[in-house]
Amino acid sequence: MTSLAEKIARAAGLPVSGYFVREYLADTFAQRVSDVAVNNAEVLKRDDLLLVNARVLAIGLTIETGGAERAVWVAEPPKGSGHPDVGRQLAWLRVSKETMKPLAEKPLSEIVAHLAEKLPGEEKEVILADYLWNLIHHNPDALKEDFALLGKKGVEGRMHEQAAVVGDARNLWIAPGAVVHPFVAIDVTGGPVVIDEGAEVHPHTRIEGPGYIGKKTILVGGKIREGCSIGPVCRVGGEVEESIIHGYSNKYHDGFLGHAYVGEWVNLGALTTNSDLKNDYTGVKVYVCGKVVDSEDTKVGCFIGDHTKTSIGTLFNTGTVVGCMVNCVAHGGLMPKHIPSCALVIKGAITRGQKFSDIITTARTATGRRKHQLTEADVALLEHVRKLTRPELVEASRRDRGALVGQA
């Protein structure tokens, strides 16, 4: 319901005065937070500061803003929690305007490194979203807290008299403009459910809480099981469990998506399915930035980047990572476990079979269908992602091309 930044701001009781992001993300990100400065060093000079690590997952957390300057470090996470062994990680810095004054012109990374070393430190139990599966794992708790703090419940939209709520109806909020059709079951015994403004739930849909159905999202029938955040403007059907589906993505048809993280403008063809549990119940290993990481979790689905499309019948193995702008054409077997951005997968082989101009044309078509325009900043970001990940794509396509040619 709330973004990670909104959760942090809520935990601190302060509005966000500025964001600092990787430079190649800045223009696109600025489009989304037009009222707040992005990568603008001026915000570092204005007042006393709270500089928060954007990976802080502010669930059940209070960030103290008063008191002396501090570098607050993340207390060592318990073993088996799926977080990296990278030594101490900074959670946030509380710093005065006077301390900042001589530093403000330096690059942010230098400022943070300097303050982390100089300020008195303390440790606090803080959850960091080090990997995407951490977000999925903690999403049910985040949904419950968001609902508790939302302060809204009941039916402000329309709920057909032949739709049913299972459990305490005070755990449900149907926002104004949302419509729930007959033969829908909303089970709030495991947690609250929010159906946000303009969303529509078609007949033969079962929603289990905790869950969030975003603005103007349409559920077209199926099982939306616990721990899902979907939307805005998604079209979702089939079976979805403990998954995060970002805006404007579609999984219209049958097929199972579990413990998955899906980016924006993704389209999953009918019967696209992922495994989220290995047959031997061991921990799932996931490809992350050139190495394989043990998630230390037995329930891990797939991770799919923006603008990726899958054909009918696409099958993803447990812990599969799919980049942005990928086109997966099913062949009856499992897709490769790591598919670099811009790949075209045919006959199970990763190829460089997509022209970038065609990718952008398709992206313009997809966004246009939802009355959105792909901006120059959006295209520049996609182009940057393509360049950033190109070595992975070249290596994978070189590895797979022999097998592809052998099948010809």
Add this chain to the structure above:
Amino acid sequence: MTVEERVINVTAKVLHMDPTEITLDKSFTEDLGAQSVQSIELVAAFEEEFDIEMDEDEALAVTTVGGAVNYIKTYLDK
């Protein structure tokens, strides 16, 4: 074998044709009936044959057998 012969042999293998049916002026799609997936396979097969990495935007813009020969020759001469 010359580049021309190797390109024709690779094309014949991917498109399941007799090499004698393939000439340099033939279009992969219109004359030889290559489907879109086979176009991708052709690029992969040429890369495998010549041990090169072609730019996909340029490679997929090539429409004829002769065009592929010229493109690969240019690439090999670099």
